[in-house]
Amino acid sequence: MKTYSFKKYDNLIYKIWILNKYFCSNINSNKKPYYLLLPPPNITGDLHIGHILNFTILDIYARIKRMQGYNVCWIPGTDHASIATEIKIRQLLKNKNINYISNNKFKLICLNWSKRYNQIIKDQLKRIGCSCDWHRFKFTMDKNHNKSVKKIFIKLYKKGLIYKSKKIVNWDVQAKTTISDEEVTYKKKNNYLYYIKYFTLDKKKYLTIATTRPETIFGDSAICINPNDSRYKEFINKKVVVPIVGRVIPIITDKLVDMNIGSGCLKITPAHSRKDFDIYIKHKDKIKIIDVFNEDGTLNKVCKRYKNLDRFLFRKIIIKKLKKLGYIINIKKKISNIAYSERTSTIIEKKISLQWYLKMKIFKLKALKLIKKINILPLKKYSVLLYKWINILKDWNISRQLVWGHRIPIYYYKNYTIPAYSFKQVIKILKKKLKILNIKKNQIHKDNNVLDTWFSSWILPISALNGININNNKDLKYYYPINLLVTGYDILFFWVLRMIMFSTFYIKKIPFKEIYFTGIIRDENNKKLSKSLGNYKNLYLLLNKYGADVLRVSVLDNNHIHDFVINDKKYITSRNFVNKVWNSYILINKIYNKKGINNKYKISLIIIKWFKNILNIYIKRINLLLKKKNIYYSFILIKKLFKKEFCSKFLEYIKIININILIKKKIINIYNTLLKLLHPYIPFITEYIWIKLKNESNITISIWPKTNIINNNKKINYTFDFILFIRKINFKKKNNYIYINNKYKKQIIKNIYLKLLYNLSNVKKIYFYSKLEIIKKEYKIYIYKRYKLYILYRDIIDSLDKNIIKNKIIFYSKYLLNIKKKLNNKNFLYNAPSNIIKIEKKKKNDILKKILLLKKKYLI
RNA sequence: GGGUGGUUAGCUCAGUUGGUUUAGAGCGUUUGCCCUACAAGCAAAAAGUCACUAGUUCGAAUCUAGUACCACCCA
Numbered sequence: 023m024k025t026y027s028f029k030k031y032d033n034l035i036y037k038i039w040i041l042n043k044y045f046c047s048n049i050n051s052n053k054k055p056y057y058l059l060l061p062p063p064n065i066t067g068d069l070h071i072g073h074i075l076n077f078t079i080l081d082i083y084a085r086i087k088r089m090q091g092y093n094v095c096w097i098p099g100t101d102h103a104s105i106a107t108e109i110k111i112r113q114l115l116k117n118k119n120i121n122y123i124s125n126n127k128f129k130l131i132c133l134n135w136s137k138r139y140n141q142i143i144k145d146q147l148k149r150i151g152c153s154c155d156w157h158r159f160k161f162t163m164d165k166n167h168n169k170s171v172k173k174i175f176i177k178l179y180k181k182g183l184i185y186k187s188k189k190i191v192n193w194d195v196q197a198k199t200t201i202s203d204e205e206v207t208y209k210k211k212n213n214y215l216y217y218i219k220y221f222t223l224d225k226k227k228y229l230t231i232a233t234t235r236p237e238t239i240f241g242d243s244a245i246c247i248n249p250n251d252s253r254y255k256e257f258i259n260k261k262v263v264v265p266i267v268g269r270v271i272p273i274i275t276d277k278l279v280d281m282n283i284g285s286g287c288l289k290i291t292p293a294h295s296r297k298d299f300d301i302y303i304k305h306k307d308k309i310k311i312i313d314v315f316n317e318d319g320t321l322n323k324v325c326k327r328y329k330n331l332d333r334f335l336f337r338k339i340i341i342k343k344l345k346k347l348g349y350i351i352n353i354k355k356k357i358s359n360i361a362y363s364e365r366t367s368t369i370i371e372k373k374i375s376l377q378w379y380l381k382m383k384i385f386k387l388k389a390l391k392l393i394k395k396i397n398i399l400p401l402k403k404y405s406v407l408l409y410k411w412i413n414i415l416k417d418w419n420i421s422r423q424l425v426w427g428h429r430i431p432i433y434y435y436k437n438y439t440i441p442a443y444s445f446k447q448v449i450k451i452l453k454k455k456l457k458i459l460n461i462k463k464n465q466i467h468k469d470n471n472v473l474d475t476w477f478s479s480w481i482l483p484i485s486a487l488n489g490i491n492i493n494n495n496k497d498l499k500y501y502y503p504i505n506l507l508v509t510g511y512d513i514l515f516f517w518v519l520r521m522i523m524f525s526t527f528y529i530k531k532i533p534f535k536e537i538y539f540t541g542i543i544r545d546e547n548n549k550k551l552s553k554s555l556g557n558y559k560n561l562y563l564l565l566n567k568y569g570a571d572v573l574r575v576s577v578l579d580n581n582h583i584h585d586f587v588i589n590d591k592k593y594i595t596s597r598n599f600v601n602k603v604w605n606s607y608i609l610i611n612k613i614y615n616k617k618g619i620n621n622k623y624k625i626s627l628i629i630i631k632w633f634k635n636i637l638n639i640y641i642k643r644i645n646l647l648l649k650k651k652n653i654y655y656s657f658i659l660i661k662k663l664f665k666k667e668f669c670s671k672f673l674e675y676i677k678i679i680n681i682n683i684l685i686k687k688k689i690i691n692i693y694n695t696l697l698k699l700l701h702p703y704i705p706f707i708t709e710y711i712w713i714k715l716k717n718e719s720n721i722t723i724s725i726w727p728k729t730n731i732i733n734n735n736k737k738i739n740y741t742f743d744f745i746l747f748i749r750k751i752n753f754k755k756k757n758n759y760i761y762i763n764n765k766y767k768k769q770i771i772k773n774i775y776l777k778l779l780y781n782l783s784n785v786k787k788i789y790f791y792s793k794l795e796i797i798k799k800e801y802k803i804y805i806y807k808r809y810k811l812y813i814l815y816r817d818i819i820d821s822l823d824k825n826i827i828k829n830k831i832i833f834y835s836k837y838l839l840n841i842k843k844k845l846n847n848k849n850f851l852y853n854a855p856s857n858i859i860k861i862e863k864k865k866k867n868d869i870l871k872k873i874l875l876l877k878k879k880y881l882i
Numbered sequence: 883g884g885g886u887g888g889u890u891a892g893c894u895c896a897g898u899u900g901g902u903u904u905a906g907a908g909c910g911u912u913u914g915c916c917c918u919a920c921a922a923g924c925a926a927a928a929a930g931u932c933a934c935u936a937g938u939u940c941g942a943a944u945c946u947a948g949u950a951c952c953a954c955c956c957a
Contacts, residue, residue: 024920208957359883359957403886407955410885512955548953579908581895584887585954591894591909598922609919650898658896658907673919751926784915784925826928836931837904850940858901858941865904872904 026604028569032706036148039709044088044722045153047095049500056092057501058084059483059534060147060154061509061517062162064103065139066110069146070558071588072510072543072551075577077152078703079508079540079653084153085702086648087505089726095501097486098147099160100140104427104475105205109197109365111135111426125425132426136163146561150570151705153722160486162478163428169443170490171478172431174528176441179432183381184420190299191419193373195319196366199423200377202474204515206370208359215284217352218344220245220262223270229254229262230351232284234358236344237337240267240325241291241314246301249275251286265349266340272308276301293374311374319371333371378421378430378471385523386412392526397536399651400583404511404539411515412523420474427472434467480520483533494529504534506651511539512550538651541585543577548587564593571704572597578657578703599661600707603700606669607711610693613677614686625775626676626685632738633672633692637663638729644699645729660699668696671742690715695727741775747806748783751813757786761801761812764792770809831876834869841866 039045047055058080063073080096088094111132115123123131140161147154160167178184191200216236219228229245242264247254257273264271278301279288292302293313302309316322320330328336344350361370389412398405421430433440433448438456442448448466452458484490489498503525509518518537525533543551551558564573575596580586640663647656676689694717701708701721712721748760762770767790770776779785801812844850844862851859 025922203957401887407886542954544954550954587894589894594922595909598920601922602920605920605923607919612919652898655896655898662907669920670924674924677919834904841904844941847940853940854901861902862941869904 024605025601026569026707026710028571028706029566031710032149032151032570035706035709035713036151038720039153039722040156042720042723044720045094045096045155046157047093047155049496050093051500053091053093055501055505056084056087056094057504058094058096058506059486059504060096060098060152061507061513062099062101062160062479062482063143064106065100065136065143065161066103066106067139068142069150069561070551071561071564071573071577072558074150074561074573075540075543075582076508076510077147077150078574078577079538079582080506081150081152081705082653082702083506083508085705085722086726088153088722089698089701089724091725094153095158096152096154097158097160098144098152098154098156099162099482099486100136100143101475101479102136102161102163102427104422104424104472105197105199105201105365106475107132107135108424108426112197128425133163136161146565149565150573153705158486160482162475162482166488166491167478167485168428170481170485170488171428171473172443173490174481174524175431175473175477176443178380179441183384184378185381186376186378188374188376189379189419190294190296190372191375191377192361192363193315193317193371193375194363194366194368195315195317195371196368197363197424198317200375200419200421201363201365201370202419205364206361207364208361210357211360213356213358213360215354215356216341216344216350217285217354218265219349219351220265220287220289222257222260222262227257229257229273229287230285231287231289233289234356235291235294235337236340237321237333238291238294238314239264239340240321240328241293241312242267242269242271242289243292243302243309243312244271244290244305245273246276246279246288246290247273247286248277248279248281250277251279251281253286265344265347274301274305274308276304294372296372299374313374315371315373319368377419380418380420380477382415382417382523385527386415388526388530389519389523392530392532393522395532396522396534399536399538401539404514404537407514408519408522411519418474420477421471422474423470424472427475428478430469430471430473432469434469435461435465476516476520479517480524481528483521483525484529489529498529502529503532505536507534507537508540509537510542512542514539536651540582544585544587546587546589548585568593568597569600569706571600571707574704575599578654579661581654583654599665600704602665602669603704603707603711606664606673606693607714609673609677610689611714613681613689616681625777626679626681628738629672629675629679630685630688630692632742633667636667637692637695640667641695641699641727641729657703660703664696664700694724697721698724698727737773737775740773741779744774744806745779745783747804748779748785751784751804758784758813758817760785760788761791762788762809764790766790766809827876831873834873834876838866838869838873841869 060080061076063069084094084096111128115121115131144156144159175184192203192206193199194201213234215232215234218231218233218236220231221228231245245257245262247257249258254273258275260273261270262273263269274290278297279286288298290298290301290309291314292298292309292311294315302311312324314321314324315333316330319333321328321333321336323329325331325336328339331339341350362368363370390409393408393412398408431441431443433442433445435448435452435458438452440448440451442451445466445468449461449463452461481490483504484498484502487495487497487501489495489502507518521533525531545551545557547557549557568576572593573596576588576592579592579596580588640659644656644659644663647653647659672692681689694712694715697708697712698721701712701724705722709721712724717724770788776788780787801814804811804813841862845859845866854862
């Protein structure tokens, strides 16, 4: 068969691994632990190619470390993704015309959804070959995890670190919940700045207010000017009337107002702007807070006859009306940044709202103390970013007005606020601690909010080992912390930073020793692959078309330090590579089944020695790169080793030689070493070949190759050099002759394996001549070392165009000029190291020769 | 508005403390090969003022500054 049929075998191979429990990890004090955590994908949908990158890198390390004898424990899991999932499911219901649904029913739908997608994601992870310990699978809405979340909340609440407060929040009018600052994206849009007159009580004078948000006019509760603004001094402490609304509001002063923006007069709507709210805090006695919007972004009853109108529709109406009544002085175009919800893509409303907050100060301090211990890779900028983020952290709004998620474990009874795990516990607390006896059950209310998703995922490194429910348990002691975390930089703030804060706060340990940030895979329009955009191909489709190994190669074959684009071309070249691996097996198999011959195996031994030497050099370099977490280059190197060295040279050489059983074994050994090197990157095909070759057990638990230095054979190198030289001669046909002076015969026979030369180049035979007269005009001369090779003109293609030659001459002449400049510079000769000067001199000579040759050619 | 990264062959990108790289790879193009592992292959060729300008240096694709364009992140 010409291709590896992944459809047939991938599944089977994974089953073998699972049946043998290779990926299961238990405490074993004889082995060093290697703890990995799969960044839990959201259950909002299938995985896509963007996930594959991180998971493949993790899998590579899991497999290598396993092969190096570590006790690898890779815990997989999924995230319930509170808001993302809720929005997704509500949208689906809406599409089915279901507009109202009870919370309990909705929860049930989410639960079923999560079951379904947990299954799909698990299956997909297995299909791409992730060597996770499936017994330890964690879903962030599992009972155990929920218990851990509650425990942490209650603990922090009792410590006084969690509080409830009214602040300005980002309000998503579609999802009807707050969202964090990090879930807000800004887009530059054309906008208008409206200049509106606000008259004084006597209607004689007016102030001009510039605003981009006239629809909040019902919420106006003051006008604010900068105290240093001389234009409006006479207005200070006076009052104006809000047009149309008719409300009388004070004019106040505050330095927060920028004199250069608009007219310098700011209308204050403290319920709908963070800046206005900050001003309100300072002038509480003079200003009221007036909220004008409903939860869905329509106007509320404050706006009287306009209530339930959409906010942007009302903007049009109010502008029309203000124009009609002559209140509008000017309308200017302005490009402004509009805040959008990353989740629903609707325009964010700033809104005052009562929410739960977590005090971050202590977390910051603890994190900053220990963060230095974490090795942050591969770019320096990420550690700079981490520090920066930590420092600007504000108190964390942890409550969300959603149904799907971890409910806040707070209960209310009359004036009491009670943190508790359950209803039963509340009653217990009321009875025992507070001595309240006649409790009516319907008087106890549970807090309506759920927790921000990240409040559940920031404890994951510890709770995945069940280290929160059981304090300081054995697993935690043995495995913790995570050895290597691999994740995209896009969740640096959301997840990575918070895990560090939690772990350093809770158990005074860093959560991971090393973190490796990858770039993000983008589509051809430079957009991040995301479930909401739907700009990616279905993973099952790709898996069925190409197989797991090919997909893994496709994502690995990019410098993933930065963002990169993946397209169909990549899949095809990757497929070609995997196919090459497969075909190497077929050839090896053929060689193995060939009848062995006893004589003449000296040359094969030399080739094997030569290749082993190359192999060792590569292994050394690969191991170094892997240690440095330089995954991309390690893969490039392995690819090069396999394709250029092993297939193009070693196999080409070995297949034309007669070999005996001893050599066969050596070849298989070499091949096995190569398979081992390839295995972490392309696990399925290598395992299949390993089994096919009747190796013991499985490659997954074989031992990672070690290096040992072998002395090289000079003759073989000489031969290969010579072959490479010959190959560069552009012969017309296959069988050609080369003529060399007889006086070099002995040397050539001594230094070069002619049989190899004949087989690997287009040369059929070298003739040694003794008389010079056979050399005439019809021969072209090539010079290799000190030998002159004569080849008949009629046998070669001299394709060089005169123009090309001319260009080359120009190019090299320029180059020569530069070198001459250098060599004529006394300072250079004085300062530069002697070896550099030697090289420059050699360069000069080489280029001179080249130019001469080219000039000769040009004249012909 | 602030920050970060990028600009190298037709395309996608490497280029690791400035000189051992006479600027590389893959894809594409052109040429020659179906020699039974692989045409999803093999061998070779052509193709680049390293965005621009100045500076540092004996020496710059590499370091510094500025400019232009592109991208991303943040307010």
